[in-house]
Amino acid sequence: MKRAKLVIGLLGIMLFLAACGNLNSSSMSSSGTNGSKGTQLTGQSTDSNYEGVIENGKYVTSKSRGVSNTQDAGNQLNLKSFEKGLLNVSQQEFSTNKYAFREGQILTKKVVSNWLARESKSNADGLNPKDNGSTSATKRNPIYLQQLEEQDYMIQKNNKLSLGGITIGLGINSVDYYKKTQYGATYETKISKAEAEKQGKAIANKVLMRLRQYDSLKNVPIVIALYRQASDDSLVGGNFFAYSVNKNGTTKVKSWEKLNQKSYVFPIADSQTSPNTNDTTSFDNFKNEVEDFFPNLSGVTAQAQYTNNQLDGMNVNITTQFYSQTEIISFTQFLQTAAQKYLPAKVPIDIQVSSTEGVQSFLSRSENGKKFTTHVFNSY
């Protein structure tokens, strides 16, 4: 099947991209939509996304799908930001036009479950410390490792996809929530940044050593990234704070790259320090203007992420009670102008407008875009 070489970016700009180098082969379809046998790729929606791997028309889901200490409870924002952040870290080593993405196929559900648990007589593989019996917040051994994810990066060799390397994300708690009795109250053990870094790096070394035992992982680069989980009451997820690229065969992490990332919720609470007064003023002006414009507006907030104190992007959430579709249309038009006027330039920004009925409209601007594109959700 011929590969579509035309990729239309979301943000109103047509991007003409040469089809991706090594992945472009006549023997491999870029579309999973012909129901044919064999391995295929999902196709690429933008050049900053990996193509995904399809086998016999079905998406290849992770072998350890759904296994995490956070799956049942905890802050769901950690899940999204962890996964998306891990893709971003992976791009440092595995470029999107050379590698395809496959959900982790090496570590099984059982292996990951054992690794995420405490070390114990019945589970020698536990990467979390033994239970020392204490229930005191400061004396007990907390759960450090909250989630672990494998991402596989595939390259094409002899017209087949083969493993080109993997990335492992380790989510380390900032707070470990625990109960003294079943169904009892929840207590917290706080874990400092320094402690999380120390523990995370130690766990990374164990993980690297174990991964090299797998035949398929003996001679590929293994990227390991460390993420600090946000607390359960946070309105943003956590952040990656370090990663290492471990070349073929190495069994010990030689060096770590520091990542200086931090996420904020706007408006900034009085108790918090502002990451950048220009940005916070911009947001506050936007918020005031928008709240003035419309009755029944119940909230204007944003998530903002900074790397090395530079704004990476912003997700604005506006919730309100609407009475009519015409109000939504007019409000969205108004936002298009207000957002361009007030919100920080030269970073990607999403704005989502919701009511109790769900999402009503959204606006988006890419890093280099000027105007926001808009979409109002209609119904027949």
Add this chain to the structure above:
Amino acid sequence: MKRAKLVIGLLGIMLFLAACGNLNSSSMSSSGTNGSKGTQLTGQSTDSNYEGVIENGKYVTSKSRGVSNTQDAGNQLNLKSFEKGLLNVSQQEFSTNKYAFREGQILTKKVVSNWLARESKSNADGLNPKDNGSTSATKRNPIYLQQLEEQDYMIQKNNKLSLGGITIGLGINSVDYYKKTQYGATYETKISKAEAEKQGKAIANKVLMRLRQYDSLKNVPIVIALYRQASDDSLVGGNFFAYSVNKNGTTKVKSWEKLNQKSYVFPIADSQTSPNTNDTTSFDNFKNEVEDFFPNLSGVTAQAQYTNNQLDGMNVNITTQFYSQTEIISFTQFLQTAAQKYLPAKVPIDIQVSSTEGVQSFLSRSENGKKFTTHVFNSY
């Protein structure tokens, strides 16, 4: 303030539009974002939308905001499709580049409430028939008029906005739901198409006569559009079936334009006839391909609207249980290819992907677009 003359359409294509003729004036700002006094417009996101009216930085909401027999209960889909449809009908008479949109400012909450009620001793203005005392589904007088909406269309004269005409939408029930006793069971009186048309046209004549009593409405065109409400269990809203353009001063509707619109839910139920076998087959193939691709996919449905048996557009809804952001990204890429391959060409199509956590991604293609644009909702 200088008007931005560059309008970027949602769908990946840059539209260069001349700023709208009569609305383009140095005395009127197209943006409500400077907090200044006087009348402003929201700005136009696409050329098929009206600009909205802002007064002193605040959006001018309808005088009868929130008044409807359907506000508390009933099928919410009727509200969205009624309002959006009414805008479309209005474009027949009031072009989007000559007229701005203002929410209804002439009929007050009290007037609309009285008109929507039954005629009675205490309410001579009721447009619904007197209660005849019967509770029999076939013998009682049902509520015909379920909702009424005024939309004002403004033109610029002497650097001020003035009323150029109005549109009135009348929502006529297909089923009237009623109770015999308070908190009792709900019963239904069915209203045939012929009866709804007859009653709707009679009500329209009364409304036109009454509107001409308002000084501001004596000499403007008044568009009246008739909408057949969908039943409460419908998964699509109702449809407009007729409209009339009543020139300056006329107090009786001279002629009606027929609208042959119908909405469907895909997949088509076995008991229903298909509007077009090509479209239903296309959708079924898409649905099968998509359901094959991904585990835990709980539903692929669509709303489709037809005018004169031609497909106007489609809203596809896909709901599923996702475990990870990477699955959503890959699934969205896959959909981009599958939708282009299977879904009907040359009509606007929206695809929304949701989980229990809310909307996860969406895809959209304009009437003349080829590729779908995609957006995956991220979180920091």
